[in-house]
Structure formats: C-alpha cells, structure tokens
Amino acid sequence: MLTTIEGLGPKPTAGLVGPASEGLQPLARRADGLVGSVIDSSTSLLAAQEHDIVRFAMGAPAPEVIPVELFKQLATQAHDEGSYTYGATEGEPGLIEALVAVTAGTDEPVREERVVITSGGMQGLDLAFKLYVDPGDLVVVESPTYTNGSGTALAYGADLLEVPCDDDGMDVEQLERLVDETGRTPKAIYTIPNFQNPSGVTLSEERRVRMIELAHRWGSVIVDDDPYGLLRFAGQPVRGFNQLSPDDPLIFSVRTFSKILAPGLRVGWVDADPRLRQLLINAKQAMDTCTNVPNQHVVEGFIRSGGLEAHLEGLRSEYRKRKDAMQDSIRRHLGDRVRTTDPEGGFFLWVTLQGEDAQVSSQQLFEIALAEGVAFIPGTALSPSGQFADAFRLCFASTSPERTDVGIERLARALDRARAQGPAV
Numbered sequence: 001m002l003t004t005i006e007g008l009g010p011k012p013t014a015g016l017v018g019p020a021s022e023g024l025q026p027l028a029r030r031a032d033g034l035v036g037s038v039i040d041s042s043t044s045l046l047a048a049q050e051h052d053i054v055r056f057a058m059g060a061p062a063p064e065v066i067p068v069e070l071f072k073q074l075a076t077q078a079h080d081e082g083s084y085t086y087g088a089t090e091g092e093p094g095l096i097e098a099l100v101a102v103t104a105g106t107d108e109p110v111r112e113e114r115v116v117i118t119s120g121g122m123q124g125l126d127l128a129f130k131l132y133v134d135p136g137d138l139v140v141v142e143s144p145t146y147t148n149g150s151g152t153a154l155a156y157g158a159d160l161l162e163v164p165c166d167d168d169g170m171d172v173e174q175l176e177r178l179v180d181e182t183g184r185t186p187k188a189i190y191t192i193p194n195f196q197n198p199s200g201v202t203l204s205e206e207r208r209v210r211m212i213e214l215a216h217r218w219g220s221v222i223v224d225d226d227p228y229g230l231l232r233f234a235g236q237p238v239r240g241f242n243q244l245s246p247d248d249p250l251i252f253s254v255r256t257f258s259k260i261l262a263p264g265l266r267v268g269w270v271d272a273d274p275r276l277r278q279l280l281i282n283a284k285q286a287m288d289t290c291t292n293v294p295n296q297h298v299v300e301g302f303i304r305s306g307g308l309e310a311h312l313e314g315l316r317s318e319y320r321k322r323k324d325a326m327q328d329s330i331r332r333h334l335g336d337r338v339r340t341t342d343p344e345g346g347f348f349l350w351v352t353l354q355g356e357d358a359q360v361s362s363q364q365l366f367e368i369a370l371a372e373g374v375a376f377i378p379g380t381a382l383s384p385s386g387q388f389a390d391a392f393r394l395c396f397a398s399t400s401p402e403r404t405d406v407g408i409e410r411l412a413r414a415l416d417r418a419r420a421q422g423p424a425v
C-alpha cells in the first residue's frame with residue numbers, strides 16, 4: 001500500500017500540513033496560519049510503518065554519536081531537588097555561565113546579557129517572529145528553506161517572499177530586486193547561513209556583508225538560524241553575522257544543542273540585543289515558563305566536563321565520512337541521473353533529478369520510495385510555494401555508510417519504477 005504525507009501538495013502552503021481549523025469555530029483566525037511541518041510529521045508517518053525503511057528524512061544526529069551513557073551519569077550527578085522545580089526563565093545560571101566560559105575566545109563568544117536559554121532552536125525562531133512580525137508583514141526566506149522556520153513566520157501572519165539560493169547561499173542581488181519589486185520592505189530576513197537546511201550550501205562572506213547592508217537600509221532584522229555552524233568538516237570557515245557586525249541590534253541569532261548534543265534534550269539559546277532580553281523573557285514566560293531544568297543541568301555538566309571540543313571533532317569526522325559515503329553511493333547507484341550539492345558541513349545533501357528523470361515528481365517518488373524502504377523529504381515540502389518538484393533533501397548524518405548504500409540502492413529502484421509510471425499528472 002502506498003502511504004502519503006498529508007498535505008504534501010503544492011497548496012495552499014506546500015511543505016506544511018494544511019489548516020485543520022475548518023468547522024472548528026470559534027477558533028481564532030490565526031489558527032489557519034498554524035500549518036504544521038511535513039518534516040516533523042514524517043517522524044510519526046515513519047514510526048507507523050512496519051517494513052524496514054532507511055531514514056534519510058529527519059535531520060537527526062547519528063544515534064551512535066549521542067553520548068547517552070555520559071548523559072545518564074551526568075543526570076545522576078547533577079540532579080538534585082533543585083532540578084525538579086521551576087527554573088529561571090532566562091535559563092539556569094550554571095548553564096549560562098558554562099556557555100559563556102566555553103565560548104570565550106572563540107569566533108562566537110556568548111555574553112550573559114545577550115543570551116536567553118530556549119527550548120531548542122524552534123523556540124528561538126518562535127521568539128524571533130513573535131517579537132518582530134505583525135500580520136501582513138513581509139518576511140524573506142531562502143528558497144528552498146527550512147519550512148518549520150518559514151511556517152513559524154506564517155503562524156504570526158507573515159507574507160513570505162522566497163529568494164533563490166545557489167551554491168553560495170541566498171542570492172542577495174535577487175533579494176534586493178525581488179524586495180524592490182514588492183514595493184515593501186521586509187520586517188525580517190530568515191537565513192540559515194551555514195550548511196543550510198535543506199540545501200547544504202553556505203552563504204558566502206560577501207553575501208553576508210551585503211545582507212547586513214540591505215537589512216540596515218530596510219530596517220529588517222536578520223534571523224540568523226545556525227544549528228550546524230560548529231559542524232564544518234571541510235573548506236574554510238566563513239565569518240558569522242555577529243563577527244561581521246558585532247553588537248548589531250538587527251541581528252537575532254538562534255542556536256541549539258540539538259545537532260551537536262541531542263535533539264531530545266530540547267535545549268538551545270538565542271543571542272540578541274541585550275535591550276530585547278526582558279521582552280524575550282516575557283514572551284517565553286507566556287510559552288513555557290522555563291526550559292526543561294534537568295536537561296539544562298545535563299548540558300551544563302557536559303560542557304563542564306571539558307569534552308565539548310573533542311566531541312565536536314568526533315562529529316565532524318563522522319559526518320564527513322557519512323557525507324562522502326552518501327555521495328559515493330549516489331555516484332554508483334544513480335550516476336548522472338541526479339545532481340547533488342557538496343556541503344562542507346552539517347547534515348544535508350540536496351538532490352536534483354536530471355534529464356528525463358526530472359519529469360518524476362519528488363512526491364510521486366517519495367511514495368514509491370517509501371514502499372521500497374527508503375524515506376526523504378520531497379523538495380515541494382521545503383518551499384512555501386511548492387517549488388522544487390524535481391528535488392529532494394537527504395540527511396546523510398543519521399545513517400551509517402553501509403545502511404546508506406542500501407537506502408540509495410532502493411532509491412534508484414524507486415526512481416526506475418517512478419519513471420516507468422510516467423510523468424506525474
């Protein structure tokens with residue numbers, strides 16, 4: 001039986017699970033903006049399958065690299081009665097102190113007055129759009145983009161403007177032109193500058209500088225969402241927004257431990273203008289009072305153990321191996337039927353079907369591939385307007401090279417079957 005992800009079509013907000021509010025009066029109008037995420041829904045969809053599936057869909061770290069035993073020990077050592085009561089909304093003082101200490105002297109030093117601990121990166125994005133976006137405001141997003149981020153902007157009523165990316169990230173010339181064409185100025189520019197989700201590309205330094213100039217011209221905030229920046233395994237580092245324009249009130253940085261430690265911890269932070277701190281605290285108090293306290297203590301313990309840099313080194317070398325292995329499998333099983341990006345870090349390869357295969361829609365391919373035992377995220381789910389029917393996102397990080405080869409072989413079989421079915425209607 002073929003299985004689909006609800007809402008995969010390019011309508012009304014492709015990549016997002018459509019409005020569920022019909023017939024549910026007296027819901028607020030904003031409920032229609034709560035469009036959900038195909039990426040997150042894929043977790044439940046895959047969990048419901050009984051056959052073997054190679055999972056390239058979720059952007060999850062390799063299970064083998066999550067230091068579960070150490071976390072258990074740290075939980076035993078660090079947890080006391082103080083771990084199970086309400087904590088400070090801005091974050092546990094010990095965690096903030098450890099974060100400040102471990103980032104001192106790095107390219108991105110965290111300063112106490114700029115940081116609020118969040119429940120993962122997603123809460124950082126929610127806070128950013130909550131503070132900056134009124135219904136009807138224009139928000140620029142990359143195309144393709146992380147649709148959980150663009151979906152959060154939509155939840156606050158944003159009008160989205162998609163700006164194409166190439167191998168150097170968002171095309172800032174097109175950004176300027178497309179914004180000019182709207183005759184409006186954006187409230188926010190949402191960017192994932194390093195090893196972008198979903199394309200894997202990195203925004204060049206020249207473009208970062210230009211984006212900062214444009215943001216100042218328009219008075220737009222740059223929502224700098226960078227979960228993967230510490231996972232560079234090749235190439236040269238590119239200076240971050242905060243290095244290029246220190247203490248810039250128009251830069252709002254969202255960070256998370258999800259990709260470098262574990263997503264289930266739900267611990268991240270935002271780094272923003274200190275004048276925003278009380279507003280951020282007020283907004284967060286209306287959301288969850290505080291981030292999970294026991295997990296903050298585990299993260300603090302991990303940082304204080306002194307092992308973070310060695311852990312990151314281990315991740316970089318493992319993910320490089322996995323990226324190379326996936327590209328190698330793609331070359332062997334798919335050859336020139338596809339073109340992929342070549343990320344220098346992070347989790348994702350962006351794959352575009354070539355030649356006759358480009359007639360196959362990635363949604364059609366998704367269904368057949370799922371039946372064959374391999375899952376990915378179709379391109380249309382990664383563009384609010386449903387572009388990229390000929391492309392899809394593969395996460396190389398979660399799967400061992402041996403399993404990856406099995407998955408890519410299944411994908412090639414699925415592509416043959418989809419081709420035999422003919423072009424999607």
Ligand SMILES: Cc1ncc(COP(=O)(O)O)c(C=O)c1O
Pocket residue numbers: 059119120121122123146149192197225226227256257258259263266267268
């Ligand atoms: C670009 C980007 N931003 C934010 C997030 C959300 O991070 P978290 O799991 O910490 O909420 C992710 C996770 O996939 C991501 O890829």
